[in-house]
Amino acid sequence: MQDEILYKQIQAGREEALGILFDKYFSRLCFYARHFTRSKELAEEIVADVFIKIWENRKKTDILNVRSYLHTSVKNRSLQIVEKEKIHGSTNGGHSYPDLKTTDHESHTISRESLEQVMAVIQKMPEQRRTVFLLNRVNGLKYSEISAALDISIHTVQNHMVSAIRFLYENLSKDYSSR
Amino acid sequence: MQDKFWELTTKYFSNEADEAEIHMLSELLEKNEDYQKTFDELALQWNMAGNISYAAFDRESAGLKVNTAIAQKENQDKGRKKLWWSAAAVFLCLLGLVPAILFRSDRWTTFTTTENQHLKVLLPDSSSVWLNRNALLAYNFDEEGVRKVRLKGEAYFEVARDSLRPFVIESPHLITRVLGTSFNINTGGTGEQVSVIEGKVAVKNHKGDQVLLRQGDRAEYLQTSGRLQKVKVHNIHNTIAWKDEIFDFDNIPMGDAMDYLSEAYDVSFEYANESIKKCMITASFEKQSLKTILNIICLSVHCEYRVVPGEKKIVISGEGC
Known part of the structure; x- marks a missing residue:
């Protein structure tokens, strides 16, 4: 809802609205792009290009779902670049752990400590499960979108999500560990 | 499990x-x-986990790249832009009926209340909505498979059950999905609350935090922290006392009871002594004047009240508990 209001302002020519959208989505989209390109630098470049295109085409493009549109654009652009530069996604699994950080700067209602714990547990997940979980929880992608992006079935996506949620609970709940 | x-x-x-x-x-x-x-x-x-983001990406230099590209583009366009606008203005004048055309695609029906008005709205699906003062309600039932409603301010909903067409309310910070039930939403002040009087309600914010509420639960959203949480509320029925003026205080602190009264009668309370708020009250009132209610409460907890003229403010004094 808020994103679509922001986009209306972008369409009206307000650059600061683009800035807000950029700040909100930059890291998530880079994480998404890096999955295809396996390169941090390429990912950053692709995301910047997508935002430039959004600005250039704002008058002729209506966007109903901004989050989904951004992810699709980043995916398409990534695949183009990968094809052009002939980067063959390094099959040797040289994919590093994503560095996670907190966006919770002002409020002190949750302890820093417990948030660190959540991040540590997420880091402990097997790579594909972690990617699926983060794409859903942090990027806000639907199962169907994750399935298309990672080239796995929706059923597999769901299984990963269930495992991830159980994993969180089993590693974080005091009840569970004391049983 | x-x-x-x-x-x-x-x-x-x-x-x-x-x-x-x-x-x-x-x-x-x-x-x-x-x-x-x-x-x-x-x-x-x-x-x-919704407070997690990815580190290690260089936002500064990517942002700079976007800014530079846009600035260049804007400079190029400057000359053309002026012309485009004047052409557009002429075109719009010729059309005459601009607003009607622009808004036709937006099939929202809107109701608003003023500062001293309540309103009961009956929706086409036979759901009822009571609007408190200074509220805005809009609905759009044209889309298939969903009943869409927007709310600003405070309202109490009794939603007709229709499992094929969920009832979804968008308020400034929350999205409330109803499973056939009655509840109160208040978007005033520094956050938003959804209080469930009966049935079940699912609430989420724009960050994807979710809570599932049932009778007696309240979802609280605080704008300062952006956090959504579920709390249990004793005597939740008083949340809708602004609508039917029925108060049922069953052993609750005076401070909480006064909050309900303040909401329903649009007055504020000031306490000469903070410990008065801690006195416990058990009483029920139906369509009584505020004066009567205060007289009875003050008799039972030994307090006195004084109306500040012209300010909608009442000062309560007494020894406290």
């Missing part, structure tokens, strides 16, 4: 559960206390 529980819970949190699945989940939770406990704990963990 049962696989079904984990599957439904996962689907619910990740926003993939349909109406039937949400029902099934809430029935599971109702029947089994362990499930409910696990679910509540998971909700905390899930909502916490």
Whole structure:
């Protein structure tokens, strides 16, 4: 809802609205792009290009779902670049752990400590499960979108999500560990 | 624990559960206390994970690249832009009926209340909505498969059940999904609250934090922290006293009781002594004047009240508890 209001302002020519959208989505989209390109630098470049295109085409493009549109654009652009530069996604699994950080700067209602714990547990997940979980929880992608992006079935996506949620609970709940 | 529980819970949190699945989940939770406990704990963990972002990407230089590209583009366009605008202006003048054309695609029906007005709205699906003062309600039932409503201010809803067309309310910070029930939403002040009088309601914010409420639960959203949480409320029925002027205080602190009165009668209270707020009150009132209510309360907890002329303010003094 808020994103679509922001986009209306972008369409009206307000650059600061683009800035807000950029700040909100930059890291998530880079994480998404890096999955295809396996390169941090390429990912950053692709995301910047997508935002430039959004600005250039704002008058002729209506966007109903901004989050989904951004992810699709980043995916398409990534695949183009990968094809052009002939980067063959390094099959040797040289994919590093994503560095996670907190966006919770002002409020002190949750302890820093417990948030660190959540991040540590997420880091402990097997790579594909972690990617699926983060794409859903942090990027806000639907199962169907994750399935298309990672080239796995929706059923597999769901299984990963269930495992991830159980994993969180089993590693974080005091009840569970004391049983 | 049962696989079904984990599957439904996962689907619910990740926003993939349909109406039937949400029902099934809430029935599971109702029947089994362990499930409910696990679910509540998971909700905390899930909502916490919403504060995570990816580090290690260089936002500064990518942002600079975007800014530079846009600035260049804008300079190029400057000459052309002026012309385009004047052409557009002429075109719009010729059309005459601009607003009608622009807004036709937006099929929202809107109701508003003023500073001293309440309004009961009957929606086409036979749901009823009571608007408190200074509220705005809009609905759009044209889309298939969903009944869409927007709210600013405070309102009490009694929603007609229709499992094929969920009832979804968008307020400034929250999205409330109704499963056939009655509840109160208040978007005033520094946050928003959804209080469930009866039935079940699912609430989420724009960050994807989710809570599932049933009778006696309240979702609280604080604008300062952006956080959404579920709390149990004793005597939740008083939340809608602004609508029917029925108060039922069953052993609650005076401070809480006064908050309900302040909301219903649009006055503020000031306490000469903070410990008065801690006195416990048991009493019920139906359509009584504020004066009568205060007289009775002050008799039972030994306080006095004084109306500040012209300010809608009442000062309460006494020894306290």
